[in-house]
Amino acid sequence: xxxxxxxxxxxxxxxxxxxxxxxxxxxxxxxxxxxxxxxxxxxxxxxxxxxxxxxxxxxxxxxxxxxxxxxxxxxxxxxxxxxxxxxxxxxxxxxxxxxxxxxxxxxxxxxxxxxxxxxxxxxxxxxxxxxxxxxxxxxxxxxxxxxxxxxxxxxxxxxxxxxxxxxxxxxxxxxxxxxxxxxxxxxxxxxxxxxxxxxxxxxxxxxxxxxxxxxxxxxxxxxxxxxxxxxxxxxxxxxxxxxxxxxxxxxxxxxxxxxxxxxxxxxxxxxxxxxxxxxxxxxxxxxxxxxxxxxxxxxxxxxxxxxxxxxxxxxxxxxxxxxxxxxxxxxxxxxxxxxxxxxxxxxxxxxxxxxxxxxxxxxxxxxxxxxxxxxxxxxxxxxxxxxxxxxxxxxxxx
Amino acid sequence: xxxxxxxxxxxxxxxxxxxxxxxxxxxxxxxxxxxxxxxxxxxxxxxxxxxxxxxxxxxxxxxxxxxxxxxxxxxxxxxxxxxxxxxxxxxxxxxxxxxxxxxxxxxxxxxxxxxxxxxxxxxxxxxxxxxxxxxxxxxxxxxxxxxxxxxxxxxxxxxxxxxxxxxxxxxxxxxxxxxxxxxxxxxxxxxxxxxxxxxxxxxxxxxxxxxxxxxxxxxxxxxxxxxxxxxxxxxxxxxxxxxxxxxxxxxxxxxxxxxxxxxxxxxxxxxxxxxxxxxxxxxxxxxxxxxxxxxxxxxxxxxxxxxxxxxxxxxxxxxxxxxxxxxxxxxxxxxxxxxxxxxxxxxxxxxxxxxxxxxxxxxxxxxxxxxxxxxxxxxxxxxxxxxxxxxxxxxx
Numbered sequence: 001x002x003x004x005x006x007x008x009x010x011x012x013x014x015x016x017x018x019x020x021x022x023x024x025x026x027x028x029x030x031x032x033x034x035x036x037x038x039x040x041x042x043x044x045x046x047x048x049x050x051x052x053x054x055x056x057x058x059x060x061x062x063x064x065x066x067x068x069x070x071x072x073x074x075x076x077x078x079x080x081x082x083x084x085x086x087x088x089x090x091x092x093x094x095x096x097x098x099x100x101x102x103x104x105x106x107x108x109x110x111x112x113x114x115x116x117x118x119x120x121x122x123x124x125x126x127x128x129x130x131x132x133x134x135x136x137x138x139x140x141x142x143x144x145x146x147x148x149x150x151x152x153x154x155x156x157x158x159x160x161x162x163x164x165x166x167x168x169x170x171x172x173x174x175x176x177x178x179x180x181x182x183x184x185x186x187x188x189x190x191x192x193x194x195x196x197x198x199x200x201x202x203x204x205x206x207x208x209x210x211x212x213x214x215x216x217x218x219x220x221x222x223x224x225x226x227x228x229x230x231x232x233x234x235x236x237x238x239x240x241x242x243x244x245x246x247x248x249x250x251x252x253x254x255x256x257x258x259x260x261x262x263x264x265x266x267x268x269x270x271x272x273x274x275x276x277x278x279x280x281x282x283x284x285x286x287x288x289x290x291x292x293x294x295x296x297x298x299x300x301x302x303x304x305x306x307x308x309x310x311x312x313x314x315x316x317x318x319x320x321x322x323x324x325x326x327x328x329x330x331x332x333x334x335x336x337x338x339x340x341x342x343x344x345x346x347x348x349x350x351x352x353x354x355x356x357x358x359x360x361x362x363x364x365x366x367x368x369x370x371x372x373x374x375x376x377x378x379x380x381x382x383x384x385x386x387x388x389x390x391x392x393x394x395x396x397x398x
Numbered sequence: 399x400x401x402x403x404x405x406x407x408x409x410x411x412x413x414x415x416x417x418x419x420x421x422x423x424x425x426x427x428x429x430x431x432x433x434x435x436x437x438x439x440x441x442x443x444x445x446x447x448x449x450x451x452x453x454x455x456x457x458x459x460x461x462x463x464x465x466x467x468x469x470x471x472x473x474x475x476x477x478x479x480x481x482x483x484x485x486x487x488x489x490x491x492x493x494x495x496x497x498x499x500x501x502x503x504x505x506x507x508x509x510x511x512x513x514x515x516x517x518x519x520x521x522x523x524x525x526x527x528x529x530x531x532x533x534x535x536x537x538x539x540x541x542x543x544x545x546x547x548x549x550x551x552x553x554x555x556x557x558x559x560x561x562x563x564x565x566x567x568x569x570x571x572x573x574x575x576x577x578x579x580x581x582x583x584x585x586x587x588x589x590x591x592x593x594x595x596x597x598x599x600x601x602x603x604x605x606x607x608x609x610x611x612x613x614x615x616x617x618x619x620x621x622x623x624x625x626x627x628x629x630x631x632x633x634x635x636x637x638x639x640x641x642x643x644x645x646x647x648x649x650x651x652x653x654x655x656x657x658x659x660x661x662x663x664x665x666x667x668x669x670x671x672x673x674x675x676x677x678x679x680x681x682x683x684x685x686x687x688x689x690x691x692x693x694x695x696x697x698x699x700x701x702x703x704x705x706x707x708x709x710x711x712x713x714x715x716x717x718x719x720x721x722x723x724x725x726x727x728x729x730x731x732x733x734x735x736x737x738x739x740x741x742x743x744x745x746x747x748x749x750x751x752x753x754x755x756x757x758x759x760x761x762x763x764x765x766x767x768x769x770x771x772x773x774x775x776x777x778x779x780x781x782x783x784x785x786x787x788x789x790x791x792x793x794x
Contacts, residue, residue, distance in 0.1 A: 219742070222458070318543075323615065
């Protein structure tokens, strides 16, 4: 596929993750970061400064993975001259897509709103991520806050416990995936019609679109318990739960009476068998005692020992893997993407969502703040003298 | 965009969710379902899960992901059935074929990419499986992949058990990958004229979302950063769910300015001290800060705290149940709908992003409802349909 050019005013996770996916396709991603002349405070994407030190103080651990394979331009968009630079970059570099995840209330002031950029390049594809869409221009979009708002927390956790956050920042990532998919759609559309597009991704709406198994139940007269959390337990099939072992956890799912019998036929679990537990209905009445008994038994077994037993007895189960164990899975180990730190250390990152034949796995280390300001501006036709004057007026860093 | 045609051998949630997204675009989606075995219920097992909504084969867990589609019942185990599928793809000029069955069965059912592209050389082919075609026998259950992909290890209380996420997010993520990859493949086809095969591994798609955890293994990190952390954000302090007089409130302090604004609210003034001015300092006093905040919030109603935090522009939310979500104006105005056979309007989730394509969709089809009409459109004659029905390849 022809490589495209993406210019992205991005920070934190959601949009950097989206444009990472374009980097995965081999496309050019130029991230714009704010430059302010005022002294004090850290410059650029705040995530540059989160986590442990990796390369320099502006490339810490949380910044690395979403930003490999990109260029960075630092630019003062609060000044008209800075906005002119952005507009010239879009035109001269023939940018296909402009993205941003700033508050919608700031689009116009920064000269990055769709009508303005469309005037610069009529077939531009414009994509913005915000908490609740441009109708709610002042609402900031934090993943956990939107998880709370969109019902995700209410659905996660034990039935008798507190609402729980999902451990992966799903709403940030879902919003980023929506930019990715919508831009691919818009590019395919542009190939047909020649027209660009404006794409507004609302984190709340994208999250709510995933309430496919719960929200429709409202109009089916479902009981509140069917639309709230139930921990690791299946509401209908007993026992289905996560059980602790000596060295981890195993998820066990008994879907029918035959599987229950096979579980009880295993020597360590023989004590579970009782006539009244032979049916799912009976097990449902005795649910708590069954859970406690299984819990006490699995605690004495190693994960691999238990997994092997369940496998032989064909009882549905899955080991609950930790992140280091996930990284080591053979199905993933040779699909991890990589980068190399300035000191030459090879770093293994998460895999791409899907592999396409011929696509790269290795990506350049993330750029320093504003690292490519000079080279990208030169690409867009700015001479050394032009750049000196921009530096003098505090439009780009010195 | 030109309306596309998708033919999808689909069941359960992941792939029906993907093709629902094509329906949202206004595209044509024809789902293929298997002819009944000797015993057992015909077609997608999800037809029979939950409350009866229309007939016995359209129960509550089947409806939402299948609105706006057509249904064909077809026996792909016999050569005639496979020939019908080939003719459908060619005659209806299908752009995309999708399936979510075990990869081991692709070749036998004649639905593998090589076979189907013979009917239409530029066909885009997309399959979802648990771990990709290298693991052809692994079934793809959302909870099992949540366990395998580290999602459970990351969810729940720090000192509690691993926890499932309350929505089937890996099914949904895998479906979204089909959607996005088909869009990319359509773009590609525009340039090259070529179709392609897309294999979505649920495990790999899930692991691609470990952006904030898996890479940390390379760097100096605290075990909580790659483990469970309850409701707390691992890096921005304080971000947590706090008890109120009548429920819970989620509050997220993303930077030092927001912390300052929080501690300027009179009821929170007592939680400030010099060390806590920076996120680094707050990290050191994390447990004490959580206790101090909870001691304040527990004495006030959620609504009052929301008004305080809103006034100080501090990110926050009440922890809403699904009913409250559906009633938020930002969501309620964008819900999609369908009309049930009894005339009632059913509210469904919004499209992920507002794009053209409409918001009201036809009710989910009965099993095999459109078999004869779609086959006629693909130039099967009445005699041929009769013969196919007599041979048990399609329903009578």
